[in-house]
Every structure is written in structure tokens, then in C-alpha cells.
Amino acid sequence: MDWVESGKMAVKTLTANKMRSSLTMLGMIIGNASVIAMVGIGQGAQRLASEQFESLGPNVLFVAPGSGQARQRTTNLPRTLVWDDAKAIASQVPSVQEVAAQKQGQYPIVYGGLNSSSSVTGTTPSFLSVRSFDVAKGRFLTDLDLQRNQRVVALGADLANRFFSDQDPIGKRIRIRNVSFQVIGVMRPKGSFLGSNQDDVAYIPLTTMASTLTGRTSPYGLDVTFISVSAKNEASVPAAEFQITNLLRRRHKIVSQDDFTVQAQKDILQIVGTITGGLTAMLAAIAGVSLLVGGIGIMNIMLVSVTERTQEIGLRKAIGASGQDILVQFMIEAVLLSAAGGLIGTGVGVGGTLLVATFSPLKAAISPAAIALAVSVSGTIGLVFGVIPARQAAKLDPIVALRSA
Amino acid sequence: MPQSTIVRLEGITKVYGMGDTTVHALAGIDLTIEQGEYCAIMGASGSGKSTMMNVIGCLDRPTDGQYYLDGQDVAQVGDRDLAHIRNQKLGFVFQQFHLLPQLSALENVMLPMVYASVPTAERRERATEALMRVGLGNRLQNRPNQLSGGQQQRVAIARAIVNRPVLLLADEPTGALDSTTTREILTIFGELNKSGMTVVMVTHESEVARCTNRVIWFKDGQVMQPYLAPEDLGTVTAA
Structure with a gap:
């Protein structure tokens, strides 16, 4: 059984149960969309802050009371x-x-x-x-x-x-x-x-x-x-x-x-960059957790699917599918679900980022790196979380599977 | 047509469980089925006829003994090879039809050829041919839920014969059908047998068994009557 064939079969199976497939994908959609939107908005905030400090002019310096450390610790400055x-x-x-x-x-x-x-x-x-x-x-x-x-x-x-x-x-x-x-x-x-x-x-x-x-x-x-x-x-x-x-x-x-601090625009830019960069990373990490949850959702549904389709698996084995054929079939289904969810999520994320960029002062930007990361992570999540259900399907004894009417 | 042995079983045993609670589902079976035979495997429930069917169908391996299918020793081959043998040499028909609901009749029949890596064009051609042979040439695109029970079973038969198996195995093929459809299905099996197909079916209905040429009678995991004429069925069932 070749890949094209398996892919067609998987699409057929997934489209036969549209409601379930789309709900399963929802986790990946939300995960991907939030990673892309969060990184986009985070980078937008970073750019906005940078641009504002740059607008001060490159030759501006500020002298403020209190040492750098004191300014971080207290508002009661000397x-x-x-x-x-x-x-x-x-x-x-x-x-x-x-x-x-x-x-x-x-x-x-x-x-x-x-x-x-x-x-x-x-x-x-x-x-x-x-x-x-x-x-x-x-x-x-x-x-x-x-x-x-x-x-x-x-x-x-x-x-x-x-x-x-x-x-x-x-x-x-x-x-x-x-x-x-x-x-x-x-x-x-x-x-x-x-x-x-x-x-x-x-x-x-x-x-x-x-x-x-x-x-x-x-x-x-x-x-x-x-x-x-x-x-x-x-x-x-x-x-x-x-x-x-x-x-x-x-x-x-x-x-x-x-008891004072001298800061040039460059120093401030650096500090702002560090803070907003950290913020962006944190947002991305939180959004990443939802990707993980989406992956677990896929595993869950695939496990249910294996149980539900025991007879189908038994029949396929009876007419000549090897354990590996079954494994590949279920893996492809899981990867398709997560990759499709990932792509739709990317669309939603890009759309959301553009909306934010249009209707708020945040200069939210679409980050190709974030898109690449989110899509490859969601594909990988499909692979990783698809393995357990797929192996369970592949291991099924055809006699038991066929008899489970 | 030269006669050849399709199934040869020598001292086949199948033991379930371990230690004190072992069950001898098959207790030393010797049996041959020749090319072109049409036989029924009968026996009370628990007599081992289903286990026999699974062993002959390469769905299960015997605990001990030799099994030659179409001259090839298949008693202890690996899972992958067994899947290939099922695909190439055997056709299955089940009581519950076991059609995939999301596929059309044609696609269901094409499925065994998918696993045999037959080119797509040829798949379509052979599947159409098989469906026409069982009288469903006008139902190619129907889904299983758009077909009656008898039609579904005919799709299943088409699927079983599409890879040109040496042996057609049917497990209670008429168990879920009414008497009229049962006769239709049995007619198809009869026609297939006349065209040279070796057919083995497990059944508990004497009327169904009477359509075959040979009854193999099982009791307590052993073959009691390897060559019982269907018209003599009354003698064993009475006993």
C-alpha cells in the first residue's frame, strides 16, 4: 500500500466524520493561532517600544536620580x-x-x-x-x-x-x-x-x-x-x-x-529589547502549551477511533493489510489532522495578527519563523501523539477484532 | 482441469490457555480439501469449527502440526507474510459483511487490491467485473447503508473473489439473511464453485449445508466425519 493511497484513504475516513475531525483539529488550530498571534503581537510591542525610543533621536541621553539598581527596587528615589x-x-x-x-x-x-x-x-x-x-x-x-x-x-x-x-x-x-x-x-x-x-x-x-x-x-x-x-x-x-x-x-x-543613572537611547533600546523579548518568549511558551494540549486531544480521539473501528481494522487485516499498513494508516490520519489543524491555525493566527496590526497601535508583525515553528511542531505533535493509538491498532488480533460485533 | 490439493492439514492442534486451564480447541486434525470442492464445516458450538476456520484462513496459527495451503507450508510463517498470503490466496465472507461504511461498493471491492499494490486502473476494472459477477453492476457507487443485506453480502463476495484467491472462506455467510436472500447468496456460491472456485463455509444450518457437496463434521475439536454426504446429514444431527 503506497503513501498516496494511504493519504487518500485517510482523507476519506476523516471527511466521513467531519464533526469529530474538525473538533479534534480545533485544539491544534487554537494552539497554532495563539503561537503565531502571540509572537506577532509580542514582536509588535517590541517594535512599537523601539520606534518610540528611536523617535527621541539617536543623540538624546537621560540623567535620572538613583542608581540603576535603586530605580528597579523603589519609587522613593534620592x-x-x-x-x-x-x-x-x-x-x-x-x-x-x-x-x-x-x-x-x-x-x-x-x-x-x-x-x-x-x-x-x-x-x-x-x-x-x-x-x-x-x-x-x-x-x-x-x-x-x-x-x-x-x-x-x-x-x-x-x-x-x-x-x-x-x-x-x-x-x-x-x-x-x-x-x-x-x-x-x-x-x-x-x-x-x-x-x-x-x-x-x-x-x-x-x-x-x-x-x-x-x-x-x-x-x-x-x-x-x-x-x-x-x-x-x-x-x-x-x-x-x-x-x-x-x-x-x-x-x-x-x-x-x-546616586544617578545616565542612559543613552541605545541603552534604553537594549533594555526595552530584553524586556519585550522575554515577554514575547513567555507568550510563545504559554501558547505552546495549548499546542501540546491540542496534540493530546488528537491522541485521545485517535484512541477512541481505534476502539470504534476495531472491526474495520480486523477486516483490513483479514483481506491482507499487515500490521505496518494499519500503523501507517492511523499515523497518516493523526498527522493529517494535526497538520491541517496547524495550517488552519496559521491562517487564523495570521488573520488575527493583521487585525491587531490594523486596529491597535501595536505594530503586530507576522513572523515567518513563528509560522515555520508552529507548523512543524504541530506536524511533529501529530507524529508523536499518533504513535500510541496507531500501534494499538496495528497490534489488534484480526480474529478478536472481527468478532467484536 | 488438473486436480490439486488446496488445503492439507496434518496433526493440527490448537491449545488455548496455560497450565491447568488449557483448552484443546483443535485436537489433532488431519484434513485435505481438493481444488474445486464445495464443503461445509459443521458441528455444535464449541466443537472447534470456528477455530478451524481461523487456522485455514491464516488468521490464527496452529499450536502444532503442518498446514499446506496451495502447496505452501504456512503453519508458522510471520505476521507480515501471513497478511500477504491472506491477501493473495484467500477470500473471506463474514456473517456481518464487514463492509467499510465510508466507501462505495466499488471502493470496498477495490480494497484488497490496494493492499496488493495493483495499479489503479486495473483495480477499477477488476472490481467492476467482480461486482457484475455477483449481479451488482448497477450499484457500483452505492454506499453500504444504501444497499440491502443481501446486496451487502454480494459486495462482500465480490471483494472476496476480486484478488482471484485459491480458496473462498465463508463464516456463516447467510446467518444474518432471510431465506429468500439466503437462496440468492447460495446460488452465487454454487456458480462460483461451478466455475472452479474452491469454497469452504462454516454453517450450523442444515439447509445451507445441503447445497454443498461435502460436509466436514466437527465434535470436541476433532473431525468426526471428514466426508459426509450432505444428504446424510440427518444421521449425525439425529445422533
């Missing part, structure tokens, strides 16, 4: 990173272009009857160029605003829209935590960054932030949430990283452990 550190970096580090200190908080903002709890960032005029933001209307903060602790605010696009919709916001007064601020400008829309809306932010002078909203909370000076730094060019990033680290160690009189 308040040792101050505005003076930012000024020192700007004036003393040669490979640095510009520096913007940022101090962030979340405060209620009120205009007329409208209110909103939004992010407030106290910063310096250089913020625009360091972080590549633009003003759509009016102006941004100036050095004079900072010197005079002016109560002025530049609104993010969404925030401006929410409060003023079609009115001109410039010159209007809004209240941030009950302190009155005059609107001097509206930012150009920037989109969201890692899930936080960058257009729902109010920008005020760093000095005003410290004097009216947060108060001076650090004995070291005007403490900041982080400092954004732009290097002269991409090639000078490593030098800038090194020089900033040295400068801050000197200024903070560090003996052993740094």
Missing part, C-alpha cells in the same frame, strides 16, 4: 539630582549640545467650569530643541520667565483643545492647583509615548514649579525628575555619557555607588 547639575552639564561637558531639566507632577487644572487632572512639567526653554517639540501657537517658556518665576503656561494640544476648543487660549488664565497661570502658547501635537499622552501636559517654568507647586523639597537645591541632554551628534554620545557620569560623580562626591 532627591540629589538638581537643576545645578543640569547647568553644570551644559556648561562643562564639551560633547553636549543642550540640556533641559524636567520636574514632573500631576495636578488638577481648572478653567471656567472645566477641570482635568493632568501632568505638569516644569522645564527650561531648551526643552523644545532637546526633545524636538514645537510650538503651534504663541510662544514657549523663556529664560526671563524662569528668572522671574512667571506664572505662565504652554499647553499640550489635547489640553488646550479640551479647555478652549474653538476659543483662542493665548492670554487666558487657568488655575493649576488653585494657582492662576496665564496661557502663553499651545504645543504642536506629539502623540503618545509608551502609553502616556504627551499632548495632555502643561509646561511651566521650572522655577515656578518649584516655588508654587512642589515647594523646595531637597536640601541639595532645586531637585528635578530627570535631565534630558542632547549630544553634539550621534558619535559623541558615548563621550557625553562618560563625561556626564564623571562630572556628576565629582559634584555628588560619589565614593562607591552612583
